Amino acid sequence: AVASSDSATYRDLVDALGPNFEGGYFLYRFSDPTYVVAQAVVRAVAGTVLRGGGRAIDICGGSGHLTRSLLELSSETPVLADLYFAKIWLARRFTAPGCEPVCCDGNAPLPFARGAFRYAMCSDAFQYIWTKRQFVAEMVRLIGDDTAGAVVINHTHNQRTWSPSHGQPLTPEGYRDLFETLEPRLFGETGLLADVVKGGPLDLGRRDSGETLDADPALTIVGTRRPDVFAPHRLAPPPSDARGELRVNPLYVLDSDADPAGYRLRFPSEDYEQEYGACRQYLPDRVTIDRASLAALDAGRLPSGLLDLARRRVIVDLPKNYY
Known part of the structure; x- marks a missing residue:
């Protein structure tokens, strides 16, 4: 019934899919540190x-949060590939x-022709x-012999450090040795987040x-023959107009309904705070908004006073009907 409702939100459907669907991860994805870096x-x-x-x-792209960033970059419709139908259905409908x-x-083996893509990525799944x-x-086959192409693996865990959802990670040199025809460069995620x-x-x-790579719980891997990729890149400014809906982050709860309204940062669980607590580097504990x-x-405009x-x-800037 929820799935067929035109008024159902992303949050409604994630809740309906049950606790094993990683709803706490997906709902707050747009501001967690792994997403911010990726x-x-x-x-x-x-x-x-x-x-x-x-x-x-976007391979193993879940419900399409990062795929959303590719929509404005890919000259042809970007592909979202994932094992679970429910996730890609949510992406197509909302994200x-x-x-x-x-x-x-x-x-x-992936069901795509050699050289079908110029950019192939996998985030928080490898x-x-x-x-x-x-x-x-x-991944390398998908970009073929395109010297202009790139393979990116975001947020893959490091065997040499512990993380709450460890998986089956490799060491930095183990990851590097997986690449036979493309020279990858590895980055510690901590340094990228600081940037x-x-x-x-x-x-x-x-x-x-x-030493930096060995000590970092998560790594980013970039493989490309393009030297202009390996350079400093300016960050995109916040959009002045909403692509979807400009909303207060769902990690914040309304504390005071006065003018200005007061909001307080509240994590959905201790597990979430343990894994994504680095978001405190940019999410303040309390904020007020007039x-x-x-x-x-609500009108889809970002006032200059809220740029920071x-x-x-x-x-x-959330997808429409997100929560």
Whole structure:
């Protein structure tokens, strides 16, 4: 009944799918630290390699949160590939309408022709893939011999450090050795997050030391022959007009219904706070927003006085009917 309702929100459907659907992860995805870094990397790398045209694919892309960033970068409709139909259905309906969803298993050869894409990525999933060498070979195959293309793996866990949802990670050199025909560069996610928190640039020209990589719980891997990818990249400013709906981040609860309204940061669970607590680097514990600014948000406009809150993900541009 919920799925067939035109008024159902993304949150309604995620709740209806039950606690095993990772709803707490997906609902708050647009402001968690792994997404904040991955979105910046996607905009930098895909924005560079797709500038002259080309198609993108998001493999193991869940319900399409990062695929949404590819919609404006891919010259052809980006493909969202995931094992679970419910996730790509949610993406098509809410998160990334207009993407081309494909159900397939990342542990098997991918059902796409060689060279069908110029940009192939996987975010926050590679540590759960068993056939890692095959997966990387498939990603490289998808971009073919395109010297302008790129393969990106965002937020893959590090065997040398603990994380709450560890999976089956490799060491930094283990990840590097998966690439046979493309020289990858590895980045510690902590340094990339620091770049984003300070307002940029995102420095993909850095070469993190072995000690830095060994100590970081999560790694980003970029494989490309394009030297202009490995450079500092300016971060995109917050949009002045909503692509979807400008809303207060769902991690905030209304504390005071006065003018200005008061909001308090509240994590959905202790587990969430343990895994994504780094968001406190940019999400303040409490904020106030005046009624006139809230009315402007409802009208789809971002007032200049809220630019900093938008940059810090207190105000987020969410898909329509998200929550």
